[in-house]
Amino acid sequence: MTALPTRHDEAWRYADLAALAPVWPIATETIVVAPGETGARTLVVDGAAVHDFVITLGAGAEFAFHLLNAPRGYGRVAIRVTLGRGARFHLGAAQVAGGEQTVEIVTEVVHAEPDAVSRQVVRQVLAGRAVGNYLGRVVVDRGAIGTDGEQSIRAMLLDRGATANARPELEIYADDVKCAHGCAIGELDKDGLFYLASRGLPPAAAKALMLQAYLAEAFVGAIDEDDLTTAALAALEHLL
Amino acid sequence: MPVNHTTLESETSMLTIHDLSATVANKAILKGLSLRINAGEIHAIMGPNGAGKSTLGYTLGGRPGYEVTGGSVDFDGQDLLSLAPHERAAAGLFLGFQYPVEIPGVSMVQFLRESLNAQRKARGEDPLSGGAFLKLAREQAALLKLDPEMLKRPVNVGFSGGEKKRAEMVQMGILDPKLAILDETDSGLDIDALKVCGEGINAIMRRPDKAVLLITHYQRLLDYVKPDFVHVLAGGRIVRSGGADLALELEEQGYEGAVA
Numbered sequence: 058m059t060a061l062p063t064r065h066d067e068a069w070r071y072a073d074l075a076a077l078a079p080v081w082p083i084a085t086e087t088i089v090v091a092p093g094e095t096g097a098r099t100l101v102v103d104g105a106a107v108h109d110f111v112i113t114l115g116a117g118a119e120f121a122f123h124l125l126n127a128p129r130g131y132g133r134v135a136i137r138v139t140l141g142r143g144a145r146f147h148l149g150a151a152q153v154a155g156g157e158q159t160v161e162i163v164t165e166v167v168h169a170e171p172d173a174v175s176r177q178v179v180r181q182v183l184a185g186r187a188v189g190n191y192l193g194r195v196v197v198d199r200g201a202i203g204t205d206g207e208q209s210i211r212a213m214l215l216d217r218g219a220t221a222n223a224r225p226e227l228e229i230y231a232d233d234v235k236c237a238h239g240c241a242i243g244e245l246d247k248d249g250l251f252y253l254a255s256r257g258l259p260p261a262a263a264k265a266l267m268l269q270a271y272l273a274e275a276f277v278g279a280i281d282e283d284d285l286t287t288a289a290l291a292a293l294e295h296l297l
Numbered sequence: 298m299p300v301n302h303t304t305l306e307s308e309t310s311m312l313t314i315h316d317l318s319a320t321v322a323n324k325a326i327l328k329g330l331s332l333r334i335n336a337g338e339i340h341a342i343m344g345p346n347g348a349g350k351s352t353l354g355y356t357l358g359g360r361p362g363y364e365v366t367g368g369s370v371d372f373d374g375q376d377l378l379s380l381a382p383h384e385r386a387a388a389g390l391f392l393g394f395q396y397p398v399e400i401p402g403v404s405m406v407q408f409l410r411e412s413l414n415a416q417r418k419a420r421g422e423d424p425l426s427g428g429a430f431l432k433l434a435r436e437q438a439a440l441l442k443l444d445p446e447m448l449k450r451p452v453n454v455g456f457s458g459g460e461k462k463r464a465e466m467v468q469m470g471i472l473d474p475k476l477a478i479l480d481e482t483d484s485g486l487d488i489d490a491l492k493v494c495g496e497g498i499n500a501i502m503r504r505p506d507k508a509v510l511l512i513t514h515y516q517r518l519l520d521y522v523k524p525d526f527v528h529v530l531a532g533g534r535i536v537r538s539g540g541a542d543l544a545l546e547l548e549e550q551g552y553e554g555a556v557a
Contacts, residue, residue: 246398247361248398249398249399249400251358251360251361251382251398252394252397252398252400253400253408253412254359254381254382254383254386255358255359255360255382255383255385255386255391255392255394256383256386256408256409256412256468256472257383257386257387257412257413257415257416257419257472258383258408258411258412258415259381259383259415260381260383262411262415263383266400266403266407266408266411267400267402267403269402269403270400270401270402270403270451271402273402274402
């Protein structure tokens with residue numbers, strides 16, 4: 058049994074370790090997609106929960122992971138993915154938290170062989186004194202030429218006390234690779250809110266409408282897109 | 298400056314603005330503005346840049362940052378200034394924006410149906426069903442010659458200037474307000490779209506129980522929507538009022554000549 062992580066461990070730096078202790082150690086769920094095969098997973102985290110996934114994609118395999126991390130307490134989803142030649146991995150993740158909650162998504166995407174593609178889209182809505190983390194490392198191994206990696210990370214802070222930690226990282230040991238990341242942390246467009254209010258929408262409904270649309274960017278292409286959107290709206294209504 | 302025709306007591310006052318003062322970023326913009334609009338009337342407010350025309354619209358709409366420092370506004374028997382923006386809408390006020398805001402990811406249909414039903418709920422009315430709403434939305438889009446497919450698109454996103462303004466009028470038609478304050482609805486419109494919008498305003502709002510306040514720089518919209526009264530706003534107050542012919546006089550002489 059491994060010891061409880063500490064803040065010195067980079068992957069747990071912003072974690073809610075007090076909430077982690079009672080559920081430690083975490084069982085790892087392993088997903089293997091055979092060469093040329095296609096897989097998908099949808100996860101809605103709505104209880105207190107810590108998830109750990111290890112995913113391996115064979116040559117030419119494809120996997121899409123869509124998740125909503127909207128727990129009652131601490132919620133963490135860690136995903137380690139290894140991509141074979143020409144494999145494609147897509148992560149679409151949304152996090153919704155308020156109060157004193159901490160939510161986090163921690164990814165490590167290893168492009169082990171050439172020509173693999175990874176896409177990560179993360180959207181977060183944080184209220185109260187909540188903390189939302191995204192720690193995402195993309196590793197391009199020696200020889201993994203033609204790698205195409207992209208991380209799009211955004212967070213919306215509804216209150217002054219909310220915190221977003223976004224840390225995309227690139228570790229590249231090959232030439233001829235394409236890796237991009239973008240991070241944006243902002244707040245709701247006030248002009249938009251007034252526009253919606255001027256048509257009769259009460260403040261909470263106007264915010265929910267805008268935030269639902271914002272989170273939906275993470276669910277594009279999901280098999281259970283409607284379920285995710287509905288669950289996200291319920292989480293937002295709980296928050297607003 | 299007299300408030301228009303106060304002697305005609307039989308007419309119902311829709312909006313009574315009394316000595317209204319307002320600041321934006323601590324700068325005084327409206328400085329004791331008074332205006333009365335009765336049901337069944339169309340008023341136009343004209344004036345030079347910086348006179349406070351848009352500030353008047355936003356202040357009446359309740360936009361955050363537009364602070365009322367004095368005066369009162371009665372809207373159909375209610376103290377308008379005590380209401381939040383969405384309550385003003387439910388009370389029957391519609392504000393047409395000079396620059397309609399884009400809301401990515403939210404479809405026009407969803408936005409308008411939720412807005413209408415929020416208003417109906419506030420008034421104690423039953424919500425409109427999806428089918429009934431779509432029928433209403435299509436009718437109003439047809440009135441403004443707007444492709445109903447555009448209603449499926451995100452709010453104002455990728456709309457041309459003319460489409461945005463026509464979409465504002467479609468929204469007005471769907472929400473069916475008592476009083477519409479239209480802030481430079483004519484800006485950014487070509488001649489054909491101007492005519493369509495003008496006719497839309499007449500069809501939707503020219504009724505005995507409704508009223509319109511048009512805020513405009515130019516006389517051209519008034520060719521299509523003939524105002525009953527024209528007011529000149531300068532320096533944060535109404536400095537002159539008259540009939541439809543005042544707009545023509547302004548067009549000829551300019552604001553400086555007309556208010557000198």
